[in-house]
Amino acid sequence: MRKHPRASSSVVSLLLAALLGACAEDSLPLDRPKPTAFHPVEVPAKAELASTPGFADQAGGGVFATASGSLVRLRLDGSLGALEPHPGNTVAAGTIKAVFRLGPHSAVVEAQNGLFVAESGWLIAPSWRDALGAGVTATAQSADGAGWLAHSSGLYHLQEGTLTALKVNGNAITGITALAAAPVADGSPGVWFLQQEGKLSVAVPTGATTYQVREVSPPLEEGEVVESLTALGPAVGAPGELWLLTSQGLLRRAKEGWRRIDLGERPAQLLAAGRFLWVKSADSLLVFDADANNWGVATDLDTRELRFLAADEAGTAWVQLGGQSVAVSRAPVPRVTGLYQGMQVVEDGLVAHAVPPPGTPPESLYFQVDGVDVPTAGPLYSLGGSEADGTPKAYSLAGLEAGRHALAVVARFADGTEAKRSVPFEYQPVVAEALGWDKDIRPIHESRCAKCHTTSPGRPLNTYQLWKANAALITAAVRDKRMPADGPMDPQLITRIQRWAASGAKP
Known part of the structure; x- marks a missing residue:
């Protein structure tokens, strides 16, 4: 993989000023959100989980390491799902150390005997595992669907089953503590990474297999350093965005540039998935819903020993509270199956189902396609309805233009309240040219x-x-x-x- 050499300092300074649009410190916009209090929905896990990263699936549940060193697949109700070694594996995993997101339904598992992939109830030994042992520190998935692994030995790009090291001037990129995928100022996709001592950089594609690595200077105050980073995904009419946790607070890099976020107390942990951002401070657990553009703060929750494990795109965070592992959400929300966040749909017909939120059954459940109501009925809650024999019908997308759209499922309750889950997707209909x-x-x-x-x-x-x-x-x-x-x-x-x-x- 060919990489561009580092430019001179003067050229880099000019390039970064134009590319990132960094504002002067005295002109950096400041937001002071006023979070709305909410009583969190808590679902305890029926397993004692380890204090290590895990993977949460947007359809509900996830894959986690237990305190005893085994691997479990949890459902959203806290119960256990199937997870077995793949019959084709030639080595056993051994003790599980940590789990990292690889894709919408898959995760990298770091185990005693190397790296594995958790996928659809299987623990799989991939072909590329021999090139990379234990030492993963962070993962991300870029806009092109490629996986990125930060490892003690360097930064790696995983695409088409091929693992390739990303290097600068022939040197491995080491010391990475966090990874996030978010666009740069001109809209180009970027993979941002944070190295030890707060050094922030971004890798931007310049070709199918080439990247340019650029060091970035965010608008920090005197003595302020970057401690962690995460990113929100794109939605209809909104690109993805980068968030930084610093020694003094939060910085948000959205389409219009950098902004400082003052939550009233210094954040200590940061985690994001889809369009939801979770922030843990000294005394509070807060969540930002980017689509609704509002903040919430959990009440009646002792956060002194809270630790993030994972988060999903539907607005649930898996955390450790003292000695207990819990799935926490602002409110119960319906889920969507057959469609995941950012999925590219090429067929004119889409078969998708809604899963009602746990707890009190809703009075009605319906879909919205770009804001237009599409009624549905149980027990299938199929987007396109069903045939007489119960077979789900495909919903026609033929009337949509190519591009990004949103499918939402809304549950309405007898007391007048609603619970909503919105899933952005890309529609690229089949072209006339037939493939062979x-x-x-x-x-x-x-x-x-x-x-x-x-x-x-x-x-x-x-x-x-x-x-x-x-x-x-x-x-x-x-x-x-x-x-x-x-x-x-x-x-x-x-x-x-x-x-x-x-x-x-x-x-």
Whole structure:
């Protein structure tokens, strides 16, 4: 992977001023939010979790290390789900040390015997694990779907099952304590990383396999240093944004530039997923809903021993409170299955379901597509309704223009209150040009699928006839990032498979 050499200091200064639009300290906008108090919904985990990072799934639940060193898959109600070693593994994981997010449905697991991937109830030994042992400090997923791993030996880019070290002038980038994916000032995607002693940098793509690493000087006050960072994802009409936790407070880098956030007391921990930001201060637990542009502060919650474990895109944070592990949310919200945050949809039809929030059943449940109500009925709560035999129908997206849209599910209760979950997605409808298996799909099978799907351990998929017969299963698996087993597939290849299937699965 070719990297650009560092420019001279004068050029870097001019470039950063134009790129990042840093404001002078005396002109930095200041926000003083007034959080609304809420009584948090708490769901205790039915397992004693370790005080190490975990992974939370936006459909509910997640994967965590236990205090005894095992790995568990938790559901949103706190109960345990299935999680087993993959039959194709040649090594046992051993004691589990930590879990890091890799994609919408997958996580990197650092274990006694190296790195593994947790995916769809399986603990998988990926092919790239031999190149990288224990020592992961942070992970992120960039806008192109690639995984990024900060490791004690350097910064690594994971795409198409290939692990590549990102270097500057031939030198590994070490000492990284935090990673986050957020755009730079011109809208280009960036992967931001924080190194020891508060050094902030961003890697910006300059080609398919090349990146430029730029050191960044955020608008800090005298003696202020950056301690951690995180990012909010994009939504309809809003790009992603970077958040910094400093020795004096919070800095937010949104579309219009840097802003300082004064919460009244100094934050101590920061965590984000989707459009929700969680902040732990000395005495409070706060949450910022970027879509609603409001802050909330939890009441009746002793935060003195609170520690973040993970957060999901639906607004739930998994935390440790003293000796107990708890899923905390501002209010119960419905969930969406069949669609995840930022997913690219290429079929004209979308099959999605709503899962009502736990607790009191809602009086009604309905979807919204770009704000337009779409009624639905239980028990399936299918977006497109269902056939007479109960088979869910696909909802037609043909009337939507290509681009970013939002699907929301809203639960209305008898007392007049509502609970809402909004999921932004990209709609890129199938083009007229038909794709062929031999020309377009066979190379994907050979590079990403043949290892497991020629004879074993997965079902054979090594011919056109087998791909066509299993097209629906294959597209669902790659779309939901459940396959390939060794890491998320490049979004362009996922789209190619979806387009091939949607346009007739031609030979």
